[in-house]
Amino acid sequence: MIALTLAELAVAAPGELHLEGTDATPETVVSGAVTTDSREVSAGGVFVAKRGEFDDGHRFAPAAAEQGAALLVVERPLDVPVPQLVVADSVDALGAIAAEVVRRVRSHGQLRIVGVTGSNGKTTTKNLLRTVLERVGPTVAARASFNNEVGAPITMLELTDETRFLVAEMGASAVGEIARLIRLAKPDIGIVLKVGLAHAGGFGGIEQTVRAKSEMVTELLATDVAVLNADDPRVVSMADLTAARVVWFGLGESADVRAVDVVAHSRGTEFTVVLRGGEHARVRFGVLGEHHVMNALAAIAASVELGVALPAIVEALESVSLAERWRMQLMGGRDDVTIINDAYNASPDSMAAALKTLAQVKAPGGRTIAVLGEMSELGEFSGEEHDRIALLAVRLGVSQLVVVGKGARRLHITAINEGSWDGESAYVETADEAFDLLVSSIQPGDTVLVKSSNSAGLRHLGDRLGEWFS
Incomplete structure (x- = not known):
């Protein structure tokens, strides 16, 4: 973060400065990195105590102080000997400080x-x-x-x-x-x-x-x-x-x-x-x-x-070979087995695009295997969109479909109900079961796509497969 005094920060994100028990004054300058993760706090940095769905960042303020935080942005005063900016909402304060930094740099x-x-x-x-x-x-x-x-x-x-x-x-x-x-x-x-x-x-x-x-x-x-x-x-x-x-x-x-x-x-x-x-x-x-x-x-x-x-x-x-980890990431290589790990996230559009890519890039004479998990956050569209992806997999001629997790089971049912498949779709409930099934059935020359929403956790399955066939 650019250098700002504690007083300037208190104006940017309106709140009360609590400096008791510290050597700081309103004119003390802070210029370290800002984070909501106490494990990432560095000396001179700012820790924003954010309330989450399952935890409260205020619990980790003492750890942030031990890491060398120069300022705590909190929603209530804490018994921690570090300067504190007490605000009504720590996330709103984070945004307000960011807006002030952008304004100053832009000027x-x-x-x-x-x-x-x-x-x-x-x-x-x-x-x-x-x-x-x-x-x-x-x-x-x-x-x-x-x-x-x-x-x-x-x-x-x-x-x-x-x-x-x-x-x-x-x-x-x-x-x-x-x-x-x-x-x-x-x-x-x-x-x-x-x-x-x-x-x-x-x-x-x-x-x-x-x-x-x-x-x-x-x-x-x-x-x-x-x-x-x-x-x-x-x-x-x-x-x-x-x-x-x-x-x-x-x-x-x-x-x-x-x-x-x-x-x-x-x-x-x-x-x-x-x-x-x-x-x-x-x-x-x-x-x-x-x-x-x-x-x-x-x-x-x-x-x-x-x-x-x-x-x-x-x-x-042309210098870019990977968009991001777990996004169409090429892995494997042993026995000409290719693993495409694209399981960081999934929507109907990205799932369809990944399946089409699988069909396009398969090795001559090799098989295609699609390992698919749930597409989350689709609400009322979930059922019909999982149906659509199942039908696309069949129509693209995917050699083997492995569906993982209860949230994606409808995809498996729709694929086998298409009628043209007999055993080409398998359903397992866990990534461990999928791994065991795949390492025993993948053949030389196969191209394997692993794709799901982040919440399904199949990106780690993709990593395991990539390492196994490396």
Whole structure:
């Protein structure tokens, strides 16, 4: 965090300073890292005691003090000999401090902010943008999927006076959450990737999902840029909601940044990117999965708007071989067995894209095995969407389906009820059972996809399989 006095912090996040029993004064400067995890506190840092669903961060304040915290942001005074800022809501205070840091850094005139949202692809697009922009100047982007009311402000607090680019991943599970993040750091460029059924249960339906994702562009100014997916009708409708100049990306000829001659293979995806003015380049993209081309196009569009030359963008993209751990991560190799671990998260769209990739990249003569777990947070759409994925697996000719966990059992039932399968689908309740089944049945040359929502925990199964066949 940039250097701020305790008094300045108390103004940014209105609260009472408690300095009793310490050597601090209101003019004491704090400039360490900010965290809500006491295990990550470093000397001179700030610990925000957040109340959670299952625990209360105030319990860990003494541990944060022992780690060298210079300030505790708390909702009640604690008997800990460290300066404390007592606020009404620690999460609101975290956001307020982040907003003040963004304001101060931005006042220097060089900081540009890119916001990224969408039902799928946020983390991949954020990582691609970071790879491009950090070659141009100091860049801050979220770790992993730090995209909510806690993670996004913590990312913003990593800004320094030298930062040129902030890539803010902005997720949501309810209407109003993206708007809240934008009030902390309004983007100069707002990207909307796709609107699908991810978290639809929490939103209360697809219409509410569209409304929530639209918050990315409704607050943009006429001097800002909205980078929108020309191939998604729900995203296209957002053009009427923004004052910003719209830049379209997609596969169709109407897009300002489009991809042609797309070729997917087991080493990634190749495509030619064509800009509106005719400039073009071949991209040998090492990230597995044709669906990631759209994420690359969004990153290209935003980078061009930030003044990065196309050859430099392509060079940066071609240096990326993995979007993020547990996202289309290639593992294995022994006996020509390929494990694709894509079990960090799952929605109907990303599940379908992963299955299509599995069918595209299988080894000649080899089998395809799909190890699938539950797609969570779909609400009333859960049953029909698991049915749809089961039918897609059958129609793509997946050689073997292994369904894991009670939440995904309907997927197994629908697959075997399709009638064309006899024994090609197996159901187990645990990842351990799935592991035992797979290591005894995987054959040389097989390509195996592991895919589920994070809550199903199959990413660790993917890791185990990758290590077994390494």
